[in-house]
Amino acid sequence: xxxxxxxxxxxxxxxxxxxxxxxxxxxxxxxxxxxxxxxxxxxxxxxxxxxxxxxxxxxxxxxxxxxxxxxxxxxxxxxxxxxxxxxxxxxxxxxxxxxxxxxxxxxxxxxxxxxxxxxxxxxxxxxxxxxxxxxxxxxxxxxxxxxxxxxxxxxxxxxxxxxxxxxxxxxxxxxxxxxxxxxxxxxxxxxxxxxxxxxxxxxxxxxxxxxxxxxxxxxxxxxxxxxxxxxxxxxxxxxxxxxxxxxxxxxxxxxxxxxxxxxxxxxxxxxxxxxxxxxxxxxxxxxxxxxxxxxxxxxxxxxxxxxxxxxxxxxxxxxxxxxxxxxxxxxxxxxxxxxxxxxxxxxxxxxxxxx
Numbered sequence: 001x002x003x004x005x006x007x008x009x010x011x012x013x014x015x016x017x018x019x020x021x022x023x024x025x026x027x028x029x030x031x032x033x034x035x036x037x038x039x040x041x042x043x044x045x046x047x048x049x050x051x052x053x054x055x056x057x058x059x060x061x062x063x064x065x066x067x068x069x070x071x072x073x074x075x076x077x078x079x080x081x082x083x084x085x086x087x088x089x090x091x092x093x094x095x096x097x098x099x100x101x102x103x104x105x106x107x108x109x110x111x112x113x114x115x116x117x118x119x120x121x122x123x124x125x126x127x128x129x130x131x132x133x134x135x136x137x138x139x140x141x142x143x144x145x146x147x148x149x150x151x152x153x154x155x156x157x158x159x160x161x162x163x164x165x166x167x168x169x170x171x172x173x174x175x176x177x178x179x180x181x182x183x184x185x186x187x188x189x190x191x192x193x194x195x196x197x198x199x200x201x202x203x204x205x206x207x208x209x210x211x212x213x214x215x216x217x218x219x220x221x222x223x224x225x226x227x228x229x230x231x232x233x234x235x236x237x238x239x240x241x242x243x244x245x246x247x248x249x250x251x252x253x254x255x256x257x258x259x260x261x262x263x264x265x266x267x268x269x270x271x272x273x274x275x276x277x278x279x280x281x282x283x284x285x286x287x288x289x290x291x292x293x294x295x296x297x298x299x300x301x302x303x304x305x306x307x308x309x310x311x312x313x314x315x316x317x318x319x320x321x322x323x324x325x326x327x328x329x330x331x332x333x334x335x336x337x338x339x340x341x342x343x344x345x346x347x348x349x350x351x352x353x354x355x
């Protein structure tokens with residue numbers, strides 16, 4: 001069986017996958033989303049990563065959508081982490097899709113090549129997108145965030161440099177009906193609680209959330225029988241016999257849950273389990289207060305506490321193709337509205353709050 005694409009999950013013990021079927025299923029889903037989004041990158045030059053998983057999907061989607069060339073930044077395979085469910089990188093996937101000729105695999109993009117780039121995809125291989133990178137891009141090119149600003153750390157892209165150089169920064173609208181990713185994020189959060197041993201039925205759960213995901217997480221947990229209250233930040237948390245406190249906060253330069261927030265959790269919810277879905281937790285301070293944190297291993301900075309792969313690749317494909325569509329529209333000068341597929345992000349001291 002390949003990775004499920006319809007949101008259904010296989011048992012945790014099922015780690016044996018036919019990578020050939022997996023690639024074929026992913027490519028079919030990419031083609032389907034390109035059709036739904038009417039993604040057209042004809043004649044465009046796209047720069048992205050050549051790694052496994054999301055980078056492979058973005059590069060292959062650009063090639064399938066007609067990009068003239070895809071500059072795919074690579075690293076040594078033996079140094080590049082991959083999940084057991086993902087044995088294909090960008091070259092593997094594009095080759096299987098019959099589009100490998102569109103890819104130019106390179107260790108670095110030379111200054112003169114940056115000037116040919118129309119769309120620069122924000123991904124691990126291209127970040128941070130700093131002033132030194134932006135200055136090589138030509139005016140009217142586009143940085144494709146591939147995520148809403150509240151999901152990303154502020155240092156991901158230098159918005160001031162982009163504004164000065166007339167580089168647009170486009171973000172997808174995850175609540176747009178065609179992308180519709182926030183219910184999937186809520187399902188991921190529910191899965192994280194289940195993995196932590198929390199039975200949602202009749203559980204008393206506090207959700208600390210300052211993102212648009214809050215109401216989706218609340219509704220998903222209530223549907224499973226939980227009693228849920230959402231708070232915008234830890235200082236608002238009221239004393240209760242909480243079974244779990246879910247941290248679903250925006251990334252920040254410093255941990256969202258610092259010593260002050262953790263002190264409040266210790267005071268209002270001592271004995272409960274602290275669930276790290278998004279946002280950073282000062283785990284040293286958590287140990288000081290005797291708070292239990294799940295997952296036991298700290299997620300990499302800016303990443304969720306559970307891998308999105310457990311829902312299959314289809315939600316990720318919708319996000320990435322939607323991000324490319326927003327960038328395509330921005331590149332062509334289309335009027336991007338907040339209720340549309342995406343919008344333009346401008347420079348701001350707190351850019352992650354622009355949602």
